[in-house]
Structure formats: structure tokens, C-alpha cells
Amino acid sequence: MVLALASVVALILLSIFVVIFFESRESISRYGLNFLITSAWNPVTDEYGAFTAIYGTLLTSFASLLIAVPLGVGTAIFITEDFVNKKIRNFISVMVELLAAIPSVVLGLWAIFILEPFLRPIFQLIHKFLGWIPFFSTSPIGPGIAPAIIILVVMILPIITSISKDSLNQVPQRLRQASYGIGATRWTTIFNVIIPAAISGITGGVLLALGRAMGETMAVTMIIGNSNSFSWSIFSPGYTISAMLANQFGEADGTQVSSLMYAALILMILSLLVNIFAQWAVKKLSLKY
Numbered sequence: 704m705v706l707a708l709a710s711v712v713a714l715i716l717l718s719i720f721v722v723i724f725f726e727s728r729e730s731i732s733r734y735g736l737n738f739l740i741t742s743a744w745n746p747v748t749d750e751y752g753a754f755t756a757i758y759g760t761l762l763t764s765f766a767s768l769l770i771a772v773p774l775g776v777g778t779a780i781f782i783t784e785d786f787v788n789k790k791i792r793n794f795i796s797v798m799v800e801l802l803a804a805i806p807s808v809v810l811g812l813w814a815i816f817i818l819e820p821f822l823r824p825i826f827q828l829i830h831k832f833l834g835w836i837p838f839f840s841t842s843p844i845g846p847g848i849a850p851a852i853i854i855l856v857v858m859i860l861p862i863i864t865s866i867s868k869d870s871l872n873q874v875p876q877r878l879r880q881a882s883y884g885i886g887a888t889r890w891t892t893i894f895n896v897i898i899p900a901a902i903s904g905i906t907g908g909v910l911l912a913l914g915r916a917m918g919e920t921m922a923v924t925m926i927i928g929n930s931n932s933f934s935w936s937i938f939s940p941g942y943t944i945s946a947m948l949a950n951q952f953g954e955a956d957g958t959q960v961s962s963l964m965y966a967a968l969i970l971m972i973l974s975l976l977v978n979i980f981a982q983w984a985v986k987k988l989s990l991k992y
Contacts, residue, residue: 723971727964738965742933746955751962753969755933759941760970763848763923764916766937767855772909774856775863779905780893782864783871796868803861811925814854815846819926822850826938841936848941851927858919859912866911870904871897903985910981914974920945944970 730738734751741752778799782792826843833839843849874897882892898905928940929950944966952963 720968720971723964723968727961727968729958729961730965733958734962734965738962739969742931744931746959749958751959751965753944753947753962753966755931756942756944756947756966757969758933759848759851759927760917760943760945760973762937762941763851763855763927763943764913766852767859767916768909768913770852771856771859771863771912775860775908775912776867776898776905778860778864779867779871780898782868784889784893784897799861799864802857803865807858807919807922808925810854810857811922814850814922814926818853819846819850822853830938837935838937841934841939843938845940846926846928847939848927848937851923851941851943852937854922854926855916855919858922859916862912862915863905863908866908867901867905870901870908873904874900903987907981907985910977910984914977914981917970917974917977918945919943920949924949 730751734741738752739757740754742755743750743752744755745751778795781787782796786792823843823845826849830839830842834842841847878896878900879892882896887895923943924946927943927946929942929946930940931942931947932940934941948963948967951959955963
């Protein structure tokens, strides 16, 4: 019975992949790998390239991880290691879990009307002093890649925190007691004993959050600016594959549909690679105790 259910899931995923592949064959044969390295997107002349969207997808996903991982793992440590009263820790834990229940469209509206106007002076200050760096070379004037990164941090933070918390709670108490027994401090125990023992679960949570960030659509579409003009700067409007699909699929026809399917195929392959790496990393980092 379990094998049959698992096989159904595998067949559904395989069927999705096959449909997307066959629908994208026209663009694959016409544009080949040039589709990955060009930014043109012109339905009038049938010129298509997904480099801007691929760049935006990877940049927003990995940049959001750089911020969310320390915050998420740090929050998980704070919740599990008795730094404050248990009631306060339980309250913080519930708030983090409730954060995951907020619809992405609500977060998108919050990003447009509250987050972006609040962050704009900070981004302008960064541009003023670090504008000579390509990543900060554009003056922030509204929606862009940087606000999209921040909203992704908000969306993936509960995933990292919850899975890290569960992984830290599963570390046997005898490891903590043995560390304290030989005179280690609390922070030495946390960094040298508890985190290494829970690292496989934490890594799995981080990579799961990466997959979530790569596939997020609504909130990112609302705040990223939806521009197919390539720029290295995180303060300029950008695009992601998911945002491109959401914006254009309803009105697309002909080669444009095939090109959008090609972009969807790329996103699916990227997500598959992330999951394969997650499985390998979790097995590699698992400790026996």
C-alpha cells in the first residue's frame, strides 16, 4: 500500500516533467542553450531568453538564505537552550509558526506599502557610499530585487527556524551533560557539540527553504518590479522565473508559450538539483551517536 502511494507521487512528478518538456520542445530546438544566456524577451520578433529571470531567481534565493540562515538557526537556539523563561520561548515559537501561515499575497501587499518605503532610505544610503560596487550601482526608487530578497527572508525564516528547532531538540541530553561535565561553557557546548550533532537536520531545513525561495511566486511578483532588462544591481527592478510565468502565461501564445514552458523546465531542474543535493548533504552530515 505504501509503495503504491509512493509510486503515485513519483508518477505525478514524472508526468508534470514530461508535459513541460514536450510543451517546451519548440523553444529548446529553436534557441538551445542560448536561451540560458540571453535576456531578450520580445513576442513581436519571437526572440526569447531567460537569463534575467534565471539570474533573479538565483540571486534572490541565495541572498535570502544568507540573511535567513543566521536568523533562523539563532532563533532556534534561543528557543531550545533555556536562555529565558519557558513561556517567553513558547510565545516566540508560536509567533514564528504563525508567520508561516500568512498568505503570500498579504506579505506582498505589506512589502509594497510598508516594507519597501521603510527600507528605501536605507538602500539609498547604501547606494550613496557603495554605489561604485556593481551590486549597489542603481539608485533605489521603488520595487526591486532587494525588497524581494527581504520578503523572501520573511517567508523562509519559519521553515529554517522550525526544522532547526526540531533538530536541536532531538540531540540527546547526554551529549549536553557530557560537555558540561568536562567543564565546557554553554556557548562552547552549543557550537562544538549541539550544532554539529544537529547539522544534518539544519542543513535539510536550509535546503528545503532554498527550494521554497526559488519557487515563490505571488509575493515576489508583487515587489520585484518585473523588468526583463538585465542589471547586476540588487536595487534595480528584476525578474524571477516564477514571476515571469505568473505575469505572461495568461496572455501568451505560439512560441511564447513554448518559451515559458522552457523557463518552467529550467526552474524544475534547478529545484530537482536542490533536492538531490539536500538528500546527499543530509546523509553526508548525519552523525551516529
